Amino acid sequence: MFAFQQTHSCLEAEGRHMATITMPTTPARTRIAPSPTGDPHVGTAYIALFNKALAVRSKGQFLLRIEDTDRERYVEGSEKMIFEALRWLSLDYDEGPDVGGPHAPYRQSERSAIYKKAVDDLLSRKQAYRCFCTAARLEQMRSDMKARKEQPGYDRTCRKLSEDDARAKLAEGVACVVRLAVPLEGQTAFEDGLRGKTVFENRTIDDQVLLKSDGLPKYHLANVVDDHEMRITHVIRAEEWITSTPKHVLLYRAFGWEAPAFCHMPLLRNKDKSKISKRKNPTSLIWYRDEGFLPEALVNFLGLMGYSMSDQREIFTKEEFIADFDISRVGTTGPVFDLQKLEHVNGEWIQKRISLDDFVRRISAHWKGKYDEALVRKLAPLIQPRIKKLKEWSDYADSFFFGCPDYKTEELSGKRTPAEAAAILDRTIALVAGAPSFEHKALEEAAKAAAAEANMKPRDFLAAVFVAVTGKPVAPPLFDSMEILGRDETLARLRKARAKLA
RNA sequence: GGCCCCAUCGUCUAGCCCGGUUAGGACAGAAGCCUCUCAAGCUUCAGGCAGGGGUUCAAAUCCCCUUGGGGUCACCA
Structure with a gap:
């Protein structure tokens, strides 16, 4: 139903950058599914971009689903920030909690009945079972296993429970979770759209909890049920999900549903190559906005992480990115999120693209x-x-709006003695006071003439003047600054600076 | 540790699938030019195929092993 071409050689292909699927020829439905657990994350935007690109390219839909089934980590207001951040980046979605859509609700906390029904189905067909083990027992079991150097994982005690025993415990009101009955033998494989075939031994797969004792689903269940219900065709998500993919495949199989195509994007990395984290790198999209990164530049940079344009362009719009987008050009090596390069891209945008x-x-x-x-x-x-x-902006602009900061004598005199600097300022004051025109070109000519008279290079002559007028060694061009400041303010500043050198 | 993913300059990457390139570009770094500061711009420089085995006339490219890095092993997502 959600057909996409698989190349015939995909099973043998082992080389890197080996996408095994081609671009879909039918509309793809993709999604981003963040949890409202704090500030909107840069990784969310990164994954959203690629999902959006595939959806738009295939004339399909891109949707937002909020995965808020963890009450412990829920953060008030986080959801709203996600909406705003995605809009700020123009990564808007066709369906979502705040825009609606044919598969509403798009908030998992509002879909409990759907999961309940799905779990009952699994339970009735013995694809899942109730587990009455307490947290304490599980903890004990794990530490025992660890002590014996065994691989941790649920020991499947409750899987062996007879139906009558389970019913009895349930009647007694013993709290329970529902676990997936993972096949004990064999293998589960899936075809990753970017990496090829990946195989897992079923005995290494845990009997995953599907439904928590509070009645809310865990990620694995909700994710599979929703992706199916919402007709998701391609799941583009981060690499950290690779090892849970076989669980999802098993779930699709247990339900008798066709699984979507999976593409696991490389993880954004800190400088030390570990998964990007807020302790080692800014991760909040709010931070990037407040720092003055343009949304276009951030999206551009995120596109650079994990993708290379077919013509090697590095500065591009989201639309250009989408137009170029091809799964086979998506990379698999974890890119270090380099703020310096982001700043470069942002600079290109500010200086040349707007x-x-x-x-x-x-x-x-x-x-x-x-x-x-x-x-x-x-x-x-x-x-x-x-x-x-x-x-x-403030570094360059403040002295035009809020007055000249106090002069530092060293900055005023620069490489010259204070007396020499004072002489230069005196000459400039006279020149500025008598200038027939206060237009920057005229001022420049006059000042350079004065420099020549003093037998100095313009840059030497103007160093003190520059600091006197702009207040600091880094500022907009001197004569333009003078023109904007006007004659009175310019003179006032020159005199104040001159007094400082007296 | 088990399992899984990944591997070209410090960083992002092109090239890999379909073996033959002086291994190309960008950021950062260095030098210089330009210049009223800072930017920008221009010209140079430095810097890489993780290692070892194969296959082949020929390997960054195909195969295997090793090493390294990462992820994951919850009633989190």
Whole structure:
């Protein structure tokens, strides 16, 4: 039903980057299924991008499902942040909790009846069984196994329970979970769309808990039931799920359902190559937004992690990425999430890919009106080519809005003596006071002439002036700054600086 | 530790499937040019096929082993 081509050689192919499926020729339905357990995660956006790409490319649908079956880890407000973050990145979904859709509800906590029915079905066909073991017993069992150096896993005590015994315990009201009756022998294999065939020995697969004693499903159950009910055709998820895939395959089989295609993306990594984590790397999408990364740039960078464009372009829009997208170009090696490269990509976007007007809009939005709009407009062309993150705007702009910071004498005099710097400032004050035009070109010519008169190179002459006017050694160009500041303010600053050197 | 995944410059990667390249690009680094600071731009430099066996006239590319890294082993997802 959800057919996709498998290449004939896929079973023998062992080389790397060996995608075993081709792009679907029928509409694919994909999904992202985050848990609302905290700040929206950069990995969620990463996986969402690839799922979205496949859906759009195949003219299918991309949906959002909230996996909120863990009451312990549930964080209030997290779900809303997920919605907002995905929209911020333009990774919007065709179906989801806040947009609805034909398979609603899209929140697992609201689908209990569906899981209950599914589990009853499994139970009645002996594909699953009730387990009455207490947490304490399980813990004891595990530590015993560990002491004996055995592989940990449920010892299947309750699987041997007679139907009558189980019924009796149930009647007594003993708390229980439902476990999947995993075949004791044989193998379970699946074809990973990116990696080829992967085989697991069934004896290494635990009798997974499907339904918790609180009546809520565990991930494995909910995930399989929902993907089936929601007609998901391709599951693109992170590599960490590979080892649970055979459990899912077994579940599909137990239900008698056809499994979707699985593609396991490489995990985003910290610098030390471990799975990306907030202790070692910023992972919150909120952080990236607050830092002044453009959503376009973040998506662009995420695309670079795990994919390479067919023409090797590194700066591209989401649309360009999707247009190029081909499963066979998706990588399998875990990419280190390099903030420096992200900053480079963001810089390319800020400096070259957005218009001046757009830049102004984004600065205003990022700083929430902290800066006067008219002045932002004047300054924007000077600052846009100089920053890599919206957050850096303040470094260049503040002295135009909030006054000149106090001068550091060392910065003012620079490589010259304070007396020499003072002389230069005196000359500049006279020049600025008498300048017929306060247009930056005219100022520049006049200043350079003065430098020549003083028998100095422009850069030497202007060093002190630069700091005097802009307040710091890193700022927009001097003469443009003067023009924007105006004659009075420029003179005031020069005099204040001169006084500092007296 | 068992099982599973992965392996080209420090990092992201092209090349691998369909063996023959001076192994290409980007970020970061170094040097220089340009220059009113900082950016940008331009020109250079440095840096890699994890190791070992095969197969072959020829291996980054195909096969095997080793090593290394990662993931996973919950009434979390």
